[in-house]
Amino acid sequence: MPFRPSHSLLDCELLNLASAFCQLQLPFFFIPLVEMASTTLICDTQPWKDLKAHTEDIKKTHLRDLMNDKERCESMMVEFDGMFLDYSRQCATLETIDKLYKLAEAASLKQQINRMYSGEHINSTENRSVLHVDLRAPRDAVINSDGKHVVPDVWNVLDKIKDFSEKVRNGSWVGATGKPLKDVIAIGIGGSFLGPLFVHAALQTDPEAVEFAKGRQLRFLANVDPIDVARNIAGLSPETTLVVVVSKTFTTAETMLNARTLREWISSALGPSAVPKHMVAVSTNLTLVEKFGIDPNNAFAFWDWVGGRYSVCSAVGVLPLSLQYGFSIVEKFLKGASSIDEHFRSAPFEKNIPVLLGLLSVWNVSFLGYPARAILPYSQALEKFAPHIQQVSMESNGKGVSIDGVPLPYEAGEIDFGEPGTNGQHSFYQLIHQGRVIPCDFIGIVKSQQPVYLKGEVVSNHDELMSNFFAQPDALAYGKTAEQLLKENVSQHLIPHKTFSGNRPSLSLLLPSLNAYNIGQLLASYEHRVTVEGFVWGINSFDQWGVELGKSLATQVRKQLNASRTKSEPVEGFNFSTTTLLTRYLQRWRYDLSEILEIHGNLGKKMIIPPSSQMHTHV
Numbered sequence: 001m002p003f004r005p006s007h008s009l010l011d012c013e014l015l016n017l018a019s020a021f022c023q024l025q026l027p028f029f030f031i032p033l034v035e036m037a038s039t040t041l042i043c044d045t046q047p048w049k050d051l052k053a054h055t056e057d058i059k060k061t062h063l064r065d066l067m068n069d070k071e072r073c074e075s076m077m078v079e080f081d082g083m084f085l086d087y088s089r090q091c092a093t094l095e096t097i098d099k100l101y102k103l104a105e106a107a108s109l110k111q112q113i114n115r116m117y118s119g120e121h122i123n124s125t126e127n128r129s130v131l132h133v134d135l136r137a138p139r140d141a142v143i144n145s146d147g148k149h150v151v152p153d154v155w156n157v158l159d160k161i162k163d164f165s166e167k168v169r170n171g172s173w174v175g176a177t178g179k180p181l182k183d184v185i186a187i188g189i190g191g192s193f194l195g196p197l198f199v200h201a202a203l204q205t206d207p208e209a210v211e212f213a214k215g216r217q218l219r220f221l222a223n224v225d226p227i228d229v230a231r232n233i234a235g236l237s238p239e240t241t242l243v244v245v246v247s248k249t250f251t252t253a254e255t256m257l258n259a260r261t262l263r264e265w266i267s268s269a270l271g272p273s274a275v276p277k278h279m280v281a282v283s284t285n286l287t288l289v290e291k292f293g294i295d296p297n298n299a300f301a302f303w304d305w306v307g308g309r310y311s312v313c314s315a316v317g318v319l320p321l322s323l324q325y326g327f328s329i330v331e332k333f334l335k336g337a338s339s340i341d342e343h344f345r346s347a348p349f350e351k352n353i354p355v356l357l358g359l360l361s362v363w364n365v366s367f368l369g370y371p372a373r374a375i376l377p378y379s380q381a382l383e384k385f386a387p388h389i390q391q392v393s394m395e396s397n398g399k400g401v402s403i404d405g406v407p408l409p410y411e412a413g414e415i416d417f418g419e420p421g422t423n424g425q426h427s428f429y430q431l432i433h434q435g436r437v438i439p440c441d442f443i444g445i446v447k448s449q450q451p452v453y454l455k456g457e458v459v460s461n462h463d464e465l466m467s468n469f470f471a472q473p474d475a476l477a478y479g480k481t482a483e484q485l486l487k488e489n490v491s492q493h494l495i496p497h498k499t500f501s502g503n504r505p506s507l508s509l510l511l512p513s514l515n516a517y518n519i520g521q522l523l524a525s526y527e528h529r530v531t532v533e534g535f536v537w538g539i540n541s542f543d544q545w546g547v548e549l550g551k552s553l554a555t556q557v558r559k560q561l562n563a564s565r566t567k568s569e570p571v572e573g574f575n576f577s578t579t580t581l582l583t584r585y586l587q588r589w590r591y592d593l594s595e596i597l598e599i600h601g602n603l604g605k606k607m608i609i610p611p612s613s614q615m616h617t618h619v
Helices: 010-023 046-058 070-075 094-106 109-117 132-136 151-170 191-203 207-212 226-233 253-270 272-278 286-292 315-325 327-346 353-367 385-397 429-434 461-478 482-487 492-498 516-537 545-567 576-588 612-618
Strands: 077-080 083-086 183-187 217-221 241-246 279-282 372-377 415-418 440-445 506-511
Touching: 046 094, 046 353, 070 077, 070 094, 077 353, 083 353, 083 516, 094 109, 094 353, 094 516, 109 327, 109 516, 132 151, 132 327, 132 516, 151 315, 151 327, 183 253, 183 315, 191 217, 191 315, 191 327, 191 385, 191 516, 207 327, 217 226, 217 315, 226 253, 241 253, 241 272, 241 315, 253 272, 253 279, 272 279, 279 286, 279 315, 315 327, 327 353, 327 516, 353 516, 372 385, 385 415, 385 516, 429 461, 440 461, 461 506, 482 492, 506 516, 545 576
Parallel strands: 183 217, 183 241, 241 279, 372 415, 372 440, 440 506
Antiparallel strands: 077 083, 083 506
16 A cells, blocks of 8 residues: 655655665665554644644733633643642633634544553553553553453562561561661662652652661662762671562663672672672562573563553562562552552542643643743652653653654654752742743642641741742732833833743642652653643653663764773774763773772772773673
């Protein structure tokens, strides 16, 4: 069947592609068929076109006027299981929201959600199901993947984690010298690091979690930079440390180098035979786990239908978090996430928090032209939330083609960043108020984890914090006019500098508290928000091919560094810029035995790392 492009912008791209393959002189059967590119893009649908036309009307409307419509505002407030969403400060009317629902229908959003929950291979480029919702499903739930009921497998791993973590915590599992393992270092990178770190940071000051974590430490080692290693082992003893190595394939370059480094730290202090008592794995590659020196019985599985950035509810996060806080706390976190999973699957769109969040993101990015989003939690406990969602969102939806490989002629994907309030107010809020328009998510907590009331103060510390949470969205929406400044007798020459245009969109999400359950709710809401965006944009939110190119090029550089260090070979095979940089790096920093220090089992004692090739076999 001949290719029939549905979008005229593709013609030149396809001709260029065909020409390029012809120049390669590949056999005919090697030339990829572009039949899949005939899929209609969402921008070709009538609801998209209607929203494009509607955008012109919205641009003539100010939030000052929209906020005067009580009926509109009331219709833009949704509550579920203690969570309260207010999106009335979005640059949108009720007509806008209705048109977004029609866009969702055109994108078959409901059907796409059902396909995900039913285990279909919606990650088409990797031919995989996307079932991170299974990781927190109730024990009696029935969810299939490739014809297999997978929930029992999930709970088998959870039960194994519960049993193991309780043994470590109660002292029945001890280290090689008989001492309890009270300190845990989890080694992982990307989704194997950011998600668990976010949950850990959020639980660290929760009163219930604090009680369960007494006398214990949990640290996360991600960066291959040796500085990260040094900081993680500082103040720890190998005798009381358990290392969790998180790598599905057990081949992740950065993770495995860090794992070998800590293995050396342990074995140099306690002997090689101590490694199985001080290191466990989260992996499916039992052969490499055993070869590394870890007992495969102490490997905790997860599955290829779990993407790294969605893996915090698997053994990736559950194991280290259970070791720190106990399985009962982590189970509450899983239940919170599960409550949102069911809400996302079953609630009508007008009451569905993740769906509303996702549709509003599509509106802001693709129609209003606002590419970024600020995530602003007014809780220091959520300091690692924005970095985690940054990865979930940008790795998922940072795509330039549709799920069928068609170049996107519209903007998709958000640039996410954030900082807890009120710190951010003294950092980048200046730009948000008077510079570029950046839609904001304000996240507030009704009950503080650590309330403080000082005698003589007008309000409590938490009330002071929340005063800003409530004020900032209004400041962005209403701004301040020249007329208002004149009435305040502001000097004429300062009026342009003190004028705030307003009309800057935001939404407010209010949680009753920040316990394990609420943390799970928050995480799942944002995970599903990203999924909604991807479904509407028509992209694959569950692959990450953009991560691979740099990694493959780094392999070439690694080989060159080794050849130059060990055989004094010149830098070859790179462009002029990279050749210059590599040569300068090699010439300006030679291995200096007086400066290079090996991590040694006895803290405070330092040994010299042998230079060149010996280093690679030693560590």
